[in-house]
Amino acid sequence: MIRLYGQAFEFEKREEIKNNRISDEAIELEQIKEDFNLCMNNWFSKSKKLEPVIDLYLTINYHRTSLERHFLNLVQALEAYHRLTKINHVLPKKEHTARIQSIVSSLPEEHQKWVKDSLAFSNEPRLHDRMEELLTPAVKTKSPDFEAKYYHLFRLPNKEKIDIIRDIKNTRNYNTHFDEKLLRKSLKGEELFQLVLLLKAMIEFYLLTELEIDEEIVLNSTWDKVNRIDTRNSIIEATRSSNVSMW
Structure with a gap:
């Protein structure tokens, strides 16, 4: 079911319809x-x-x-x-995963999870x-x-x-x-x-x-x-x- 919302007009009064337009109308029908x-x-x-x-x-x-x-x-x-x-994505998934692994593996173990979590969305634009x-x-x-x-x-x-x-x-x-x-x-x-x-x-x-x-x-x-x-x-x-x- 399609519901239509708007102002009713008498169809014969075309000028009334013409003048009742949204001020910032993008494209006309x-x-x-x-x-x-x-x-x-x-x-x-x-x-x-x-x-x-x-x-x-x-x-x-x-x-x-x-x-x-x-x-x-x-x-x-x-x-x-x-x-x-x-x-x-910025890099292909495999390439990004390898980059993250390279970064994380070079860190002390106690910092690895924090850095990995921080970089979770780093491959998004x-x-x-x-x-x-x-x-x-x-x-x-x-x-x-x-x-x-x-x-x-x-x-x-x-x-x-x-x-x-x-x-x-x-x-x-x-x-x-x-x-x-x-x-x-x-x-x-x-x-x-x-x-x-x-x-x-x-x-x-x-x-x-x-x-x-x-x-x-x-x-x-x-x-x-x-x-x-x-x-x-x-x-x-x-x-x-x-x-x-x-x-």
């Missing part, structure tokens, strides 16, 4: 009508596997909480997505590695226009990819462990808000890709979202330089 069955089949076949990712993503729209909590949920959603869909891969989406269609958009897709104003990864790590670590040494390095306010917008665009991009929606539609939609962050930043900088208040 009209755009995927040719691939609708494929999208639905993908949803039903993948939604269970990706449920942790979807649940964390939905908190951004349906849970009223702090900006820091939204940030943590989105980072966790991206980590979970990477874990569920990408290669989740670090947050840095996961973000590195997710911030660099794979190009599917080989064309100069597509390749250029993919290369510049997930960026923030005046920041390179390595800067974004550093900000994600520092802000995540501070808001998880509250180490005072990381307080100054963690993002707050407008900078954090823009990072949250970027992370939200990233998870939407990957979820839409899982549905196999037309590549150009997903790419252009994501490109527009990220460009709006740049536009927002430009407006803020302009108001600051002219001493004009936005409020």
Whole structure:
């Protein structure tokens, strides 16, 4: 049984339907009508596997909480997505086991168990590695226009990819462990808000890709979202330089 939740409209009042749209709508039904069955089949076949990712993503729209909590949920959603869909080891299992054995056997016996336990998850990609891969989406269609958009897709104003990864790590670590040494390095306010917008665009991009929606539609939609962050930043900088208040 499929349950539908939403507002009822009189079908004849098409203008009423047209004007009642979610403000941050990603893809319109009209755009995927040719691939609708494929999208639905993908949803039903993948939604269970990706449920942790979807649940964390939905908190951004349906849970009223702090900006820091939204940030943590989105980072966790991206980590979970990477874990569920990408290669989740650094070395082949046998090679990693041999490496651990080499390290442990060289230690005094009283320290071996502690070190072995500490290295239990050392073959998993670090947050840095996961973000590195997710911030660099794979190009599917080989064309100069597509390749250029993919290369510049997930960026923030005046920041390179390595800067974004550093900000994600520092802000995540501070808001998880509250180490005072990381307080100054963690993002707050407008900078954090823009990072949250970027992370939200990233998870939407990957979820839409899982549905196999037309590549150009997903790419252009994501490109527009990220460009709006740049536009927002430009407006803020302009108001600051002219001493004009936005409020």
